[in-house]
Amino acid sequence: MKKRRVKLEDIARKLNISIATVSRALDKNPRVKPSTREKVFKTAEAMGYMPNQIAKSLSSGKTNIIGVIIPRYDEPFFIEVCRGIDHYAREHNYKILISSSRNSFEFERENLISYERGIVDGIILSPTHETETFTHIRSIIGKGIPVVLFDNIKEEVSGADHVLIEDDKASYEAVEHLIKTGRKRIAFVGGIKEKKVFQDRFKGYLDAMQANQIEVLDELILHCKSLDREFEDTEINEFLSNLPEFPDAIFTCTDNYGLLTMKTLLKMGYRIPDDVAVIGFGDLGLGEVFVPSMTCIAQPSFEMGQKVAELLIQQFNEPVDKNHRKKVVKLKTELVLRDST
Amino acid sequence: MKKRRVKLEDIARKLNISIATVSRALDKNPRVKPSTREKVFKTAEAMGYMPNQIAKSLSSGKTNIIGVIIPRYDEPFFIEVCRGIDHYAREHNYKILISSSRNSFEFERENLISYERGIVDGIILSPTHETETFTHIRSIIGKGIPVVLFDNIKEEVSGADHVLIEDDKASYEAVEHLIKTGRKRIAFVGGIKEKKVFQDRFKGYLDAMQANQIEVLDELILHCKSLDREFEDTEINEFLSNLPEFPDAIFTCTDNYGLLTMKTLLKMGYRIPDDVAVIGFGDLGLGEVFVPSMTCIAQPSFEMGQKVAELLIQQFNEPVDKNHRKKVVKLKTELVLRDST
DNA sequence: TATGATAATACAAACGTTTGCATTTTTTTA
DNA sequence: TAAAAAAATGCAAACGTTTGTATTATCATA
Structure with a gap:
């Protein structure tokens, strides 16, 4: 007895209305009458409806996921940046898919390519030390996928905003x-x-x-x-x-x-x-x-993460391809004096 | 000049064959003639085809993403577990979507619910200290979504494997x-x-x-x-x-x-x-x-992550709902003697 | 050279949404 | 109270795949 997921169709059938109306009702689209909206909400609730994000994404072309590629996990700096990204991203209704390039250019490239399959709306990346050529990144940008880089940037890539410290x-x-x-x-x-x-x-x-x-x-x-x-x-x-x-x-x-x-x-x-x-x-x-x-x-790592996320989400909302001029943000460091000096 | 993504249809049209054949060819399905398969691969390559993962997921019902919920990022233990999860997951072609419950039960619940929208194939979770009741987890399991817990488990949840240390x-x-x-x-x-x-x-x-x-x-x-x-x-x-x-x-x-x-x-x-x-x-x-x-x-944190991922992926491959008996894995700790004692 | 067997391919439905446009219902107006 | 305007709803295509079944092409056999 495998339980099937409730979908719009089920709600529609039960209420004897069309799928489109159900969809719009749940969207709070003013085109549907308040009374039907209410009915729809109640029934959805009662039937335990959960929207299917995948179907939504296919239809809308947006996944609301940000792909993050860092060189390694066991470096507090990167984790702190991720925390910053996550913080900003969640506030704007995005989730983060993290992967590590394990300090390898090849892995970095593979990860990037796997993200190209449309599972993320944009990519945040910190290049490895092995990364000498940036063609893989240029290629991604060429396909219209927003990219923001941070830390350790060897090469200027037009179209790729980046955040760094001096x-x-x-x-x-x-x-x-x-x-x-x-x-x-x-x-x-x-x-x-x-x-x-x-x-x-x-x-x-x-x-x-x-x-x-x-x-x-x-x-x-x-x-x-x-x-x-x-x-x-x-x-x-x-x-x-x-x-x-x-x-x-x-x-x-x-x-x-x-x-x-x-x-x-x-x-x-x-x-x-x-x-x-x-x-x-x-x-x-x-x-x-x-x-x-x-x-x-x-180093303002958390802030760096927030800023990186902000730049990316900005790109999402920009009129597409208005030959985007690269933005570079430099964050301030501070010397904290303690007992060792 | 927004560039449209190349899709199966484009390849099909160019080669004057059907979409189905293209799909099967790329799948290396033996039902398509070697010569056409070759043609398809070449054209796909030439046109820069990238499969659309979202469409695949909608069709197959699998996203190959594992959702991970940890109480906080700034705790090396959790990051190390994530690293272990990531390690095992990648080897088995899964990616990980990490989120933090920020030590809040409410956040934990919200995160869980957001995963219920079908964006992940299964969930790994480490409960917060605030988590007293496990109904939200039971509910997820009830919907047929595999769950594995680790660390800090207050309550036995049937159907939820877990990994811990003594x-x-x-x-x-x-x-x-x-x-x-x-x-x-x-x-x-x-x-x-x-x-x-x-x-x-x-x-x-x-x-x-x-x-x-x-x-x-x-x-x-x-x-x-x-x-x-x-x-x-x-x-x-x-x-x-x-x-x-x-x-x-x-x-x-x-x-x-x-x-x-x-x-x-x-x-x-x-x-x-x-x-x-x-x-x-x-x-x-x-x-x-x-x-x-x-x-x-x-504490074997990395191994814990690997084990957790292993249990989850096992659940993916199990015959559905054969009233899954909960597995509990206990990992060994070791006392490392150093100068402070 | 027709006939059946097999290999190769094509058709179309399905996955669960969204959304432009057409249609129906309700309300307003003269 | 009929016609026009506005509001509510429905239809169907689209998003890009996969896959069961139908169809066509190819081959071997008698």
Whole structure:
């Protein structure tokens, strides 16, 4: 005894009216008489009617779903952005379909293509470090599917709005803070070189050093290669253990690098901030808990998510294809001073 | 010049064959001649055909989407479970639609109902602490939609498989470990009393204490009320500051409670583990980084996600409604010993 | 070379909505 | 009270697939 779903037809039959009227009644279309509308609502309720979203979508060409592609789940930054997206999206009656590209360009492409099957109204994407060419994104946009990018954008794509923070500027400020508080020998711990955000953060570091006439020493620079938490630990460990002369400050490009650095330093017996100062990037909650608490560049991740969603939904509502000019939104960061500096 | 999507009809027209044949050809149905199949594939490729998933879903009654409802995003445990779900789901050609109930029963219900509109093939849910009654879930199941629950399950729902860990047993072991290493005055820091997992973890604590004839002192027990990171900090702070006589160990019910506790202890000048030992619950990465590193009950979150997804997909493939007997899967935890004990 | 068997293809209904237009009913007006 | 105007409803096509059954084309057989 498989129970069949109630559909408009069932309500129509029971009330001896047409499907069209039922549909309009439920829509509160003024073209149907209040009294019939009432009847329809009551019967729908009584019969346990639930509209079929798929049929609706087919008919209307809208699914009210936003596809989100992030490089990985286990990075609080991305989750926080998703939370922001979700927040804005729900308010505007959209749901989010999340998938991870697992730091792989191929996966990113596949995910994108799968979304092209019409299951989402638009796409929010943060490119992986592997993403060098943006033709897959251009192709999607060419098909009229709205796209918004955030973070780590290497290439300008016309038609793709994007949201980012000024990584170089943020780093510059942080490093300058270190210099202003008397640090001279400042090390850099960054991430994989292929990733634009890390390039920019590195640039900020270099610029600040040069602007203050401090020599940049290769031996004080680490670009972590790993994409995995454990290996990051090892890399940082080795880096710090093999330094010829010790730095008096370390600027790191993520919260996690910062924490791992602090951990290693403490284990090696250094005092923070007396011997070494440390700065992290992101400020997603952990820096505050660590002892000593960590000075961080605070990135407005939640807001970034909201903004990204806002731009996308704007695109939905724009007159189609009025050769959409790309919008770029830059969000402000803030240096949050804590005990580590 | 809005570009229209290529559909089966376009291919059919171009090749002068019927839509049905095109559909079957793309399906590699043996009923179509190899030579036409080839032609169809070539033309489809050339015209840039992309199947319309919505139309497919309407026709087939399957969306290949799994709906996931978690109480909150900013809890690494839930994200890790989602990652597990996603992992298993993708392998089986399902995508996941995530939403947060924001710790509210009302939101949970709304989300559930919105999924009832046929946009998902099945639902994975972790109930909020507010969820006392399970009629909304029963109702969904009654409509033939597969549901699997995980974590924090207060009530047995026939037809709803679920996956959990034995919270009481895990806590028992942890507290026993403290006792065995000579701790006597053991404090408890738990979460909101309404949440089943916290009830169970508290029970484990009580049982272990009683089994070892240690008196349970109310003054050493804290049930945090807040659902927000910041307030947790304050609560724990106050609790620890106002203790008449200090404990020599603190068992905490989440990683975050553990870390906040350690932070506060260190700030108050206590040495860990010499003066006080601390244990956390979850082991989602942070406990290892903190100095001193934190002993934790490791919860297999990723595996939990995989298992949950597996159970759901199993339900999809089962002969419908053979009055499905509920399956309960219990996953093992492990006590990971580190510097804090 | 007609005849049946088999292979290949086409037709049309179905999935559950929405919506432009036609039709019917009700109300207003002269 | 008949005609015109307005309101309410109904019909049927459309959204892009899948799939059971009917039809046509091809082939082997006698």
